[in-house]
Amino acid sequence: MTNVRHPQLSGLGRNPATPDDLLVRLAAHAAGRHGISLRRGRLADAVVEALLEHGGSESAIHLNGERISIRMRNVIAEHPDPAIRHAYANFVRDLVDLNSSLGIESLEETFEESRSSLVDSPDPKLRAAVADTWADRPLAVQLRLLADPDPSVRAAATLRRHPGVPVEWRERCLTDPATRVNVARYVPLTVKQATDLISSGDLEACRAVAANPELPAGAVELLIEMDDPQVRVAVAYSRHIDADTRDRLFAPVAAEADAGSIAAYVALCWNFDEPGWLREVPITERLAYLDCPHPPFRRVLASCRDLPDAAWERLDNDPDLRVRRYAAARPDAPAAVLERLVRTGGAMFHIRPPIVEHPNFPRHRLRAFADDPDPHIRYIALEDPDLPTAVLERLAADSEAFIRRGAARHAHATPALLEQLLADADPEVVDEAAANPQLPLGSMRRILDESAL
Structure with a gap:
């Protein structure tokens, strides 16, 4: 995060090329301490000592584990100021009290016990934190958590599909108010179990059953008439629904979304469930969904890898952008298809890996994106590691701050260009320029001298 008042200092603090004497x-x-807290890797002892001297317990929160040497761990453990001694431990304890956690390793370090021992902690919040963060726990531990007397612990133990619920525990978990919604989302259900959950009157339980990929056919009829957008959409994804019924389920939800219903919009557009069962059926049956009017089915189809060329041509030209993205992820996607997709839909860098990193993407064409009228397309040119200086300078003067930020991060940014960006009106651009490893040492020293540091 950029310090908006002192972005040169926050950026310099996280610059991996900043030498230790300047970090001190x-x-x-x-602002400098904030930037240093974002650095990766181990900090030199002298830097840690300076952070403790000036930042006290606020800095000590970030000084733990492999980030500091054994010597500095001992220094903190024996520090005369209890606020510094216990800063990190208190931070982790506060997170546990807030039903959150940094991870199982942080719990072991803070409470100085193994994860196996923490399962027996007298504090239910700590046991729940262990259940939430120890993902690969053995079955014996999972059984202890499922039998825990505290409902919050049992809920945490069943929140995710793995490590799962043994068959002999399913009925117990499906009748436990603390766990039934969690478990109903993923365990194979009998018709009776599904019927009991639907008849319970608990809407969240009904939604969980409807979204269960193991939903039994005998329970579908009970869900079809429910007047809830999430249930309707989830049931519409079921393998047990015919095309006409599917259309009938989607139609009112789409109408409600068009009329401004947020619940309906979320059910249609922010639903992360999908008809994954479609990947398992014979290819002849799958190909019938090329003409399905509902994009989630075409997206699943596009995630397959054994389709004929004619199907790929249809999917590469699908009206739904996400369908085209799914199709473009196949190993043999043509270069022309990839470039066209990026030009029309952007690179979507928050989705990993982005299309521009596809092995078939014509990376030699990246610099041509710099002249596109769409700023989000111009930004993609910065993915060219060998971008000519003249093009980089043009992007560094772009009217869009996010493009200037990208230019400030570029590995080929020249010292002169970075000096220019250090004076940018946007603090985040300045921060990125100061954090660029190509920033000359002289510029780093000047920043500190001008700040009287």
């Missing part, structure tokens, strides 16, 4: 100087300023 930066530690005297809050």
